[in-house]
Amino acid sequence: MPYKIGLVGKPSVGKSTFFNAATMNSVDEGNYPFTTIDPSVGEAYVRVQCAAPDFDEECDPRVGYCNHGTRYVPVKLVDVAGLIPGAHEGKGLGNKFLTDLNEADVLIHIVDFSGETDIEGEPTEGHDPRKDIDFLEEELDMWYLEILEKGIERYESKKGPQDVKLEEELAEQMSAFKTNKNEIKQIILSLDLDLDPDTWDENDREELARKIRKETKPMIITANKMDTEKARENFEEITTDPEYEHLEIVPSSAHAEKALKNAAEKDIVDYHPGEKDFEVLEDIPEKKHEGLEKIRNFMDEYGGTGVQKALETALFDELGVMAVFPGGADGLGDEHGNILPDCFLVPEESTAEDFAFTIHSDLGEGFLHGIDCRENRQIGSDHELEHRDVIEIVSSN
Ligand SMILES: Nc1nc2c(ncn2[C@@H]2O[C@H](COP(=O)(O)OP(=O)(O)OP(=O)(O)O)[C@@H](O)[C@H]2O)c(=O)[nH]1
Ligand SMILES: [Mg+2]
Structure with a gap:
């Protein structure tokens, strides 16, 4: 995606x-x-310095395009x-x-x-544009607060007879924000709050909503x-x-x-x-x-x-994404001879194994090791990749 x-x-x-x-x-x-x-959803591009010239090659992008060593990698833009x-x-x-x-x-x-x-x-x-900067953040915070309050109600209505965990109920209510119970728990604790909403005042709730918004958006x-x-x-x-x-x-x-x-x-x-x-x-x-x-x-x-x-x-910078090229230690072409056809955008700190799963779940499941094509060196599953790495995945699948 x-x-x-x-x-x-x-x-x-x-x-x-x-x-x-x-x-x-x-x-x-x-x-x-x-x-x-x-x-509206459309296709925009982010620029990545292409890796092909480092190997004295010219790339053949499957999606996006390349202009004199600047690769334009597609992302979705929503208006x-x-x-x-x-x-x-x-x-x-x-x-x-x-x-x-x-x-x-x-x-x-x-x-x-x-x-x-x-x-x-x-x-x-x-x-004054400062008013706009402030109001938008407040508006998003209020929206988060509303959903947080619903999560608290949900927890309150279940607790007692059932053994329910606060972070699970909140994460469930806030699932559309792409968060999870561990993240929610971390955020609550980082604000020095107890895992008990009865001990939170209005201010605590607002601060919590703001922090969840900042982390997830x-x-x-x-x-x-x-x-x-x-x-x-x-x-x-x-x-x-x-x-x-x-x-x-x-x-x-x-x-x-x-x-x-x-x-x-x-x-x-x-x-x-x-x-x-x-x-x-x-x-x-x-x-x-x-x-x-x-x-x-x-x-x-x-x-x-x-x-x-x-x-x-x-x-x-803000989301923390990097670009990694799938390549081959014996050459950068795919089976049709296209050079570095793909360039994947992945979260910073992705490992070789994460990258294998990004390319295809089969590659991830059969992961044996990776090869850093620049240095022609074998790397293990936990090896953290860097921006503009060129990596071959060796898999049993
Ligand atoms: N001077 C100047 N005007 C701009 C610029 N960008 C947009 N505008 C003008 O601002 C007005 C609003 O532009 P839109 O792109 O329709 O704004 P929007 O944010 O999509 O507005 P809504 O769809 O109503 O939310 C138009 O008259 C644009 O021509 C810019 O960079 N400079
Ligand atoms: Mg518009």
């Missing part, structure tokens, strides 16, 4: 524009709230409906989209840094609409505000990324997603030229449009 990155935020921040830029799909975009109602304060109580499109969010492994919170949309996504001026922030003057001013102010400077905030212009990709499709520019610059390939009208130069200046200042960087920061 490919990893899923979810885009969240209040209405009109540019989620669909970001989605379209990253996937080259065309879902509706509009400067009115709730342009998007049903979630969901905008969220407004009170969503957990059913405001706006309410809980529906919260359920859609559960599908995602990691979230990108898109914030309109221009301050030109209010908390509900309506046009305004001078709105990693999230980064993207400061969007950075092509506007106001957004740059806000960015400067917020990234130096002691209360916010600890946050990972990736500056972006979804507009710029989309414009460049459109121009690249028409062969007007040579641009590869994530790069810091592009080349104009043909004579274009003065106005278009000016537009592109504006984008170039922006990219120069922020190291690119930020769209690709946001996806990669979310997946690699």
